[in-house]
Amino acid sequence: MQFPREEFFAPGHRGCxxxxxxxxxxxxxxxxxxxxxxxxxxxxxxVMTTPYPETSWRVPWIHTAFENAAATASGIEAxxxxxxxxxxKYADKKIHVIAIGGDGGTADIGFQSxxxxxxxxxxxxxxxxxxxxxxxxxxQRSSSTPFLAATTTSPAGSKIRxxxxxxxxxxxxxxxxxxxxxxTACISYPExxxxxxxxxxxxxxxxxxxxxxxxxxxxxFPPEKTIEIGRLAxxxxxxxLYEIDHGNFKITYKPAKRKPVREYLKMQKRYRHLTDExxxxxxxxxxEKCKLLGL
Amino acid sequence: xxxxxxxxGTSAAAEAAKLxxxxxxxxxxxxxxxxxxxxxxxxxxxxxLDAEYIKVESExxxxxxxxxxxxxxxxxxxxxxxxxxxxxxxxxxxxSGMRLPIVMMVANRALSAPINIWNDHQDSIAERDTGWxxxxxxxxxxxxxxxxxxxxxAENENVLxxxxxxxxxxxxxxxxxxxIIPKAERVRDFLGVYEPKHAYLDPDRPITQGPVGVPxxxxxxxxxxxxxxxxSKRVIKDVNAEFAELFNRKYGNGLVEAYNLDNAxxxxxxxxxxxxxxxxxxxQLKKEGKNVGLLRIRTFRPFPKEDIKDLLKEVDNIAxxxxxxxxxxxxxxxxxxxxxxxxxxxxxxYIVGLGGRDIKIEDIKKIISHVEKAEDDxxxxxxxxx
Numbered sequence: 043m044q045f046p047r048e049e050f051f052a053p054g055h056r057g058c059x060x061x062x063x064x065x066x067x068x069x070x071x072x073x074x075x076x077x078x079x080x081x082x083x084x085x086x087x088x089v090m091t092t093p094y095p096e097t098s099w100r101v102p103w104i105h106t107a108f109e110n111a112a113a114t115a116s117g118i119e120a121x122x123x124x125x126x127x128x129x130x131k132y133a134d135k136k137i138h139v140i141a142i143g144g145d146g147g148t149a150d151i152g153f154q155s156x157x158x159x160x161x162x163x164x165x166x167x168x169x170x171x172x173x174x175x176x177x178x179x180x181x182q183r184s185s186s187t188p189f190l191a192a193t194t195t196s197p198a199g200s201k202i203r204x205x206x207x208x209x210x211x212x213x214x215x216x217x218x219x220x221x222x223x224x225x226t227a228c229i230s231y232p233e234x235x236x237x238x239x240x241x242x243x244x245x246x247x248x249x250x251x252x253x254x255x256x257x258x259x260x261x262x263f264p265p266e267k268t269i270e271i272g273r274l275a276x277x278x279x280x281x282x283l284y285e286i287d288h289g290n291f292k293i294t295y296k297p298a299k300r301k302p303v304r305e306y307l308k309m310q311k312r313y314r315h316l317t318d319e320x321x322x323x324x325x326x327x328x329x330e331k332c333k334l335l336g337l
Numbered sequence: 338x339x340x341x342x343x344x345x346g347t348s349a350a351a352e353a354a355k356l357x358x359x360x361x362x363x364x365x366x367x368x369x370x371x372x373x374x375x376x377x378x379x380x381x382x383x384x385x386l387d388a389e390y391i392k393v394e395s396e397x398x399x400x401x402x403x404x405x406x407x408x409x410x411x412x413x414x415x416x417x418x419x420x421x422x423x424x425x426x427x428x429x430x431x432x433s434g435m436r437l438p439i440v441m442m443v444a445n446r447a448l449s450a451p452i453n454i455w456n457d458h459q460d461s462i463a464e465r466d467t468g469w470x471x472x473x474x475x476x477x478x479x480x481x482x483x484x485x486x487x488x489x490x491a492e493n494e495n496v497l498x499x500x501x502x503x504x505x506x507x508x509x510x511x512x513x514x515x516x517i518i519p520k521a522e523r524v525r526d527f528l529g530v531y532e533p534k535h536a537y538l539d540p541d542r543p544i545t546q547g548p549v550g551v552p553x554x555x556x557x558x559x560x561x562x563x564x565x566x567x568x569s570k571r572v573i574k575d576v577n578a579e580f581a582e583l584f585n586r587k588y589g590n591g592l593v594e595a596y597n598l599d600n601a602x603x604x605x606x607x608x609x610x611x612x613x614x615x616x617x618x619x620x621q622l623k624k625e626g627k628n629v630g631l632l633r634i635r636t637f638r639p640f641p642k643e644d645i646k647d648l649l650k651e652v653d654n655i656a657x658x659x660x661x662x663x664x665x666x667x668x669x670x671x672x673x674x675x676x677x678x679x680x681x682x683x684x685x686x687y688i689v690g691l692g693g694r695d696i697k698i699e700d701i702k703k704i705i706s707h708v709e710k711a712e713d714d715x716x717x718x719x720x721x722x723x
Contacts, residue, residue, distance in 0.1 A: 077540045081405060092548035102538035105547035106404050106431050113398035117363060117405025117413075118538060120389035124360045125411055128387055129530075137540060155401065158394030 043233040046072050055098040056090040060265025062255025062272065063087045063144070065229040066171045071101060073239035074138045079118055080104070083111035083143030083152055086178040086257075087171065109151040112159035112168055115141035119164045138243050139166040145186035146176045149212045160219045160248045167242050167249040170212060173257035181260040185210040188280070189327060190320055191312045193260070198315035208327065216250040217286050223249040225285035225294075229256075230272030234294055238285060245288075254281045262311020274306040279332040293337060300337065303328050340518045346509030349477040349516045350416060350442040350502070351376035353484035355386045356524040357440075360411035360531070363391040363402035367421040368454045369506040370444040374416055396421035400428035400439075407437040408546055410537040412488065415439070418506060419446035419460045426464065432499045433468030433562060435547060436535055438491030439499040440484060445609070445660075446506040447692040455693020456506040458609065458660040462637075462670045468562050470500040470569055471638045473608040475588075477514040480504045482586055485524055489576045494534040496569045498562075505610040507693070519584055527583055566639050573636060592641035594633040595648055597623065601630030603709055604649060606675060607658040608634045611689065611696050615658075618701040629705055634671065642678050655684045656708035658696075662688055667716050676714060683708075686716045694720050 050071035057064040063086050071078065080103040082088045088105045091098035106114045119139045125131040141159070143152050148170040156168060175193045176182040183196040188209045192198040196205040217224045222245045227235040235253060242249035256271040258264070263271055275281040276295060280303060283295040303325045307313040316324075344352070350373045354362065362381070364374035380386040389406075393399045396417050403413040417425060422443055432439050443461050447453040461471060470490065474480040480502060487500040504510060536544050550558060570592060577591030588594055596612075597619050598604065605615050612633045619629050632648055634641065649655060659669020666673065672686030685708045690696045700719050707717060 079409070079538045079540065089549055092545055093551050094548045094554050097545035097548060099545050100543055102540060102543045103545045104405070104408055104538060106401060106435075107427060110398060110401035110428070113393065113401035114405035114408075116391055116393070116398070117361060117402035117407075117411075118409045119405075120361050120363075120391050120402065121406040121409035121411035121413075124387070124389040125409070128360065131410070132539075135540070154394060155398050158398055161394075162392065 043236065045236070046075070050076065050100040052098045052100055056093060057086070058259055058265070060258040060268040062173060062229050062257060062268055063171050066169070066253050066255050067091070069229065069232050069235055070140070070142070070169060070239060073236040074140060074243065076101065077135050078138045078140060081111045081115040081118060081139070081141045083147030084108035085144040085147050086173070087142065087144065089178050108147050110155045111141040111143045111147060111152060113155040115139050115166045116159045116162065116164050119166050140169060141166060142169040142171065144177070145170060145172045145174060146184045149186045149210050150184050157219065160216060160221050160250065163247055165246050165248070167239070167251065170250070170252045172252055172254050173260060174209070175260050177257050177260045186212065190316060190324060192315060193312065203320060204315065213250065213252045221248040221250060222288050223285070225251045226254070226281065226283055227251055228254040228272045228276050228281060228283060230269045230276065231283060231295060234283060241287070260312070263309055267309065271306070271309055274301065274309070277301045278303045278306045279328050279337050280306055282332065282335050282337055284335065293335065296337065300332065339520055341515050342518055343513045343515050344477065345372060345511055345513055346477045346480045346504045347373035347444065348376050349481040350484055350504070351380065352518055353481040354414040355380050356519065356521055357412065357414070357485060357488050357528060358525065359388050359414040361389045361391065361403065361406035361413045362415065363393050363399045363406065363413070364415050365393050365396050365399050365421060367396070367418050369446060369510040370416045370418040370421070370442065372510065373442055373444070396424040397428060400425040400432060403439045404428060404432050404435065404437060407439050408435060408538055410533040412531040413439050414441070416442035416444070418444040419448055422460045422464060423448060426467070429464055429467035429469055431547070434558065436497040436565070437499060438488070438497055440487045440491055441499065441501045442484065443501045443503040444506045444510045445503050453692040454506070456508055456660070457691045457693070459662070461501060461503045462661040465638060465670060468498065468566065469638065470498055470566065470636065472500065472502045472636055473634065474502060474504045474509065475610060475612050475633065477509055477516045478586065479588055480509060481516055481518070482580065482584070482588070485527065486576050486580055488528055490569060490572050492531070492534065493572045496565055496572050497535050498565055498569060503609070508610045523583065527580070570639050570641065588635055589633065590644065592636045593644045593648065594635060596631040596633065597628070598630040598632065598648055601628045602652060603654040603656070603705055604630040604632055604652045605656045605658060605701070605704065606632045606634060606671065608637060608671065609660070611658055611660070614696060614698065615701055618698055637671070640674055645675070646678060649679060649682070653683065654708045655679065655682055656704050657684060657686050658689050658704070659686060660690045662691070672716065683711060684714050685711050688716065688718045689720060696720065
């Protein structure tokens with residue numbers, strides 16, 4: 043695949059070295075092009091890209107609050123529709139309205155607003171960048187934090203072994219809304235991600251993509267390992283890549299042979315407290331999930 | 338020229354939004370606002386109003402969607418009440434902070450707990466410091482006229498602030514009155530076709546809205562907001578005068594309305610529908626040879642300090658009626674403001690009508706005789722059961 047050379051996400055942002063969220067933004071905008079409006083939830087991405095008077099965004103961008111990127115995007119989409127109709131504004135353009143939020147802003151506090159926007163059928167794409175915790179506030183657990191991962195609010199103690207609940211499956215919950223397109227993606231598979239964004243933008247109506255983006259600070263790994271860890275999440279079946287296009291489920295990357303989960307876990311400080319027994323429990327859980335998906 | 342309809346306050350608000358030819362409506366139903374958004378849904382369904390109507394899942398999302406739409410250059414409208422307004426609280430700051438000219442009808446209603454659907458002003462008063470302009474209407478005609486005026490005020494390039502038009506729940510929202518509905522063309526002439534003056538989201542001119550306001554810039558944005566709401570005083574007066582010329586109706590000087598103030602040494606100060614009852618009592622007393630005045634506060638924000646000081650400079654007995662309480666201070670918001678600007682005067686505060694408690698003619702008379710006898714500032718709860 044030829045990636046467009048033009049950059050709509052400017053360099054010089056304040057993300058950590060090896061930040062996966064910045065890669066999400068950069069790839070996303072390569073896929074959407076210029077005629078895009080972004081509604082960004084409060085979170086890492088918003089904080090690191092817009093310390094006034096600087097901005098990394100070369101497309102129109104708005105941030106309002108933590109829990110309402112989808113509701114704000116609903117208003118943007120409705121405004122474009124009515125302004126086209128009533129005043130001929132943007133008449134010759136197809137503007138892509140994109141809402142983007144982290145897992146906290148999507149799976150937790152923003153969940154109602156997301157569900158509302160999807161259910162109402164707005165023509166917009168929601169991108170959940172998933173780093174599996176509340177990263178810019180100091181690594182607290184979210185409902186997207188995986189089973190047994192240690193965060194600052196789900197620490198590994200002598201009685202409790204880290205996060206005690208499995209990761210909430212937001213993509214499948216979005217699929218249950220009956221929207222035309224749902225997909226998972228990972229920054230380590232940029233062609234797959236870009237293809238999915240482009241496919242989503244071809245479809246009118248609400249679309250949802252959940253993108254895994256490893257976080258060096260929150261997960262505890264060296265900055266140069268971001269892509270490698272993301273790839274391992276997919277190769278082990280921890281984060282399967284699929285799409286549901288008008289109800290048709292398709293695995294979009296099938297590892298020839300799934301790697302043991304241990305390889306993925308051992309590279310990250312958030313799992314360093316795990317015993318062999320803990321790792322077995324995770325392996326079993328992942329195996330069951332992969333079986334369901336046909337991986 | 339125009340049409341007279343016998344309608345409720347919420348219908349008057351909906352008619353006003355239609356006359357303003359709003360582009361986007363985002364709304365969630367809540368008593369006693371609901372009939373407003375129902376009416377608007379009908380207008381859109383019947384093709385009488387060409388707007389996008391977003392049936393949001395909460396008031397928080399209603400305001401968020403209005404912000405998104407206004408930031409994209411659309412004229413927007415929403416309506417709410419009580420708990421719904423409280424749920425919007427966070428987003429109200431964001432609407433004003435982004436300087437978006439959103440107009441909202443607020444059907445004033447008490448806050449929980451205990452849950453109560455009837456009227457008082459605790460809900461909008463709790464939003465006093467959000468940077469919104471607040472207009473309190475006295476009747477259904479003023480509700481309609483104020484919403485039309487609100488767009489002209491909000492969209493003025495020296496203002497660019499959101500406006501809430503407050504009307505008393507049930508007392509206005511569910512009571513029919515004859516309301517003059519102006520011709521759409523005349524409202525269009527008054528408001529002009531909406532061309533957003535603020536920067537808005539447009540792929541041909543990409544801008545970043547709502548960035549991180551670092552300590553180096555945040556305080557300046559707050560001062561700009563304060564300056565804008567201060568400037569709105571002049572604009573509100575001008576809009577009121579211009580409206581009077583075109584439509585032959587005016588509301589005091591836009592900020593305050595003086596009723597029988599000349600030579601009155603006792604003056605009641607209040608907002609909303611209770612002013613109608615007060616005017617009735619004043620007229621009665623006048624026949625008895627007693628001279629009492631009313632100063633109706635129409636805009637609680639911006640607070641018309643200068644006009645109030647000027648109009649009350651000869652007055653000895655000032656009775657401020659509040660349909661809200663600042664708990665822990667035992668005064669209402671209006672009472673607190675009045676005391677703070679009239680330092681050497683006797684300002685008594687009367688807490689009235691909470692949660693829909695009737696304010697009777699006898700209550701007004703009791704307040705007048707109390708304030709005339711009071712030695713100093715006092716607070717009194719009126720209509721409490723023994």
